[in-house]
Each structure stands twice: as C-alpha cells, then as structure tokens.
Amino acid sequence: MSWLVTGGAGFIGSALCHYLAEATDDRIVVIDKLTYAGNRQSLSSLEMDGRLELIQADITDFPMMTEIVEKSAPRSIFHLAAETHVDRSIDGPANFVSTNVAGTCAMLEAARNYHSGLADSAKDAFRFVHVSTDEVFGSLGDTGTFSETTPYAPSSPYSASKAGADHLVRAWFNTYGLPVIVSNCSNNYGLRQFPEKLIPLMILKCLSGQSLPVYGQGLNVRDWLHADDHARALLLMAQKGEPGETYCVGGGAERTNIWIVETICRLMDERYPENAPHNRLIEYVDDRPGHDYRYAIDATKINMSLGWAPSRDFEAGLAETVDWYLSNEQWWKPLQDRVYAGERLGSGT
C-alpha cells in the first residue's frame, strides 16, 4: 500500500514525505501541480531511491484525482496542496478559492468514492488528514490560546479559503461518514521553505545585503513549529487519530516578528562577520492589510490523546535553518532567478 500526499513538493509536504520514508516502509505517491511554490528538487532523493512517485496534476481536476487515488490505493491521504501565501491572497484571491476550496472538494469526492469500495479492514484504517492552519481562528490579543473549540473568524482571503475547506472536510464526515481528521497548526519553519515566507526571505536578504522589510512595528506574534515535528504529528493522526476529530498543533515557541528578524541578523553576524551588523538592514514598512496580531496554540488535546509534543528547540532549529539556506544555494537560487526575487507582495493596492 501507499501514502498519498497532495502538495508533497511544497515545504511541509516534502518534510512529510521525508519523514514517511524514514518512519514507514510504504511507498509514497505525491500529487502536486508544481506551481511556483512546488519544487521537485525537494523530493529528488526519494524519487531516485524509488520510494516516491511524483505525479504532476491539479487537485481541482476531479476525474484525474479519482484515477490517481484509485490507482495508488492509499492507506490514507494527507491533503496539503494549497495556495498558501497570505500576501498573494491579498493580491489575487481567486486562485485561493479555486485550489483551497474547489480542490479540497475534488479530493474529498475522490477519497469518498475510493473509501466506499475498500474492504472492511482497509476501510477502518483509512484517514483523510486535512492540513489546515490556526489562521482560520482569526487573531488573539496579548493573552489566550487557540484550541479545537475556538470559533472560526478568518481575516485574509487565504485563511477564509482554508476555513471554507475545513467546513467541507467536516461536512464529508457528518454527511458521508468519510473518516476525516482536521489539523490546525501554527506557523511552520525549517528546511526547503519557499523564500517568500518570513524566515527564508530574511536569511536571503541578509545574504545579499538588501533591506529587511518588517511589517508595521514587527510586534505581531507567531507560535513557531518545526516542519519535522509537524510531520510526526500528521503521521500519528493518520495512524491513531479519531475520525471526525480536529487537532491543534503548535510549537510552543511564541516570538514577535522583530525577534525573529533580530535573531536571524545575529546568526548571520556570526556566519558573515564582514557584513555585520546585519540589523542595520532592518526597515519598518507599511503593515499588511488585515494583519492578525497574535497566534498561539494550546496543544493539550494532541498531547493527551496521541502523545505528541514538539521536540525541536526553536533557537537550535532556527540556526539549523539558517545553515541549510547558506549551504543549499542550488535549491533557492533558481527560484530567485525565475520565480520570486523578494519584492513586496500583498500591499492591497
């Protein structure tokens, strides 16, 4: 049997594929459209080992999804394919609705058809693990945390499209009995993240001596989760998670954006002293429209029911991430040249 991973050529999807290859003996089939955010290089070692098959396809293509799901005969599906950058959703929301909402609907229908034809033991073991975000809950003030019972209040076109997808996923459980699981996780960091997101963007801008744009006052808070810890949580959900349940997954590492940028500057000072101090490059710019102030996760439920807790120390993980970008220019340079050179996105004008 196999694991089917949508969006496997993206940041978290590729971390999940590497983890599945390490932790299980099953084959991995990836469905990925290879949009600007998908990178085949992130999976090349697994493809070369014959552990993984990458199928380039669009999740909104329902007949194609039906065919791939039937042929790959997965024990479970991990659904990660999505348009994911909040700033791009401000500039062009339509793709987000198409992929995140209509694409999720196509995956659910393909999964439902497949699941209904399974023998009893495979049917009982099957899970559709939908990877969502804590952004569906909106914004916190200075105190409190999100949990599985927090009402939805998305702010951006991105988080609204993810919220729409989450509601569809739960409807497929309530209406059709498809054994779904929803994971709402906090901001991920780690290796192979497309350099439009805060951490890799700042590392690469430090490296080229460009200014480091910090939105507003830099005081927005995110709860950082290593993608490898997240991958471990997702496999546990597929193996032991209760159908119909939601799990909130957080790294327990709340930091302001300015703390992240200052820390990256310090790490870069140690590695590139000739350009130090890098924090002279910090430039405060207009805030993102509708910018949520703070996210933080209460991960008690997944801890108590599945025995999961984050294992990575944030400072050490951040230093490892900086080192990975410094020694993997062949991974990110073509993206800068062909796809995204670091310009401001999502100003809303």
Ligand SMILES: NC(=O)c1ccc[n+]([C@@H]2O[C@H](COP(=O)([O-])OP(=O)(O)OC[C@H]3O[C@@H](n4cnc5c(N)ncnc54)[C@H](O)[C@@H]3O)[C@@H](O)[C@H]2O)c1
């Ligand atoms: N990165 C985070 O901090 C974070 C936090 C919470 C939740 N999530 C969720 O986790 C999932 C993965 O996020 P990521 O950061 O790895 O994203 P990513 O942007 O790095 O990767 C997304 C992948 O989906 C693929 N894709 C996009 N549209 C597609 C389509 N129509 N058909 C098939 N493939 C398509 C892309 O090619 C890419 O490989 C997403 O669902 C996202 O909403 C991410």
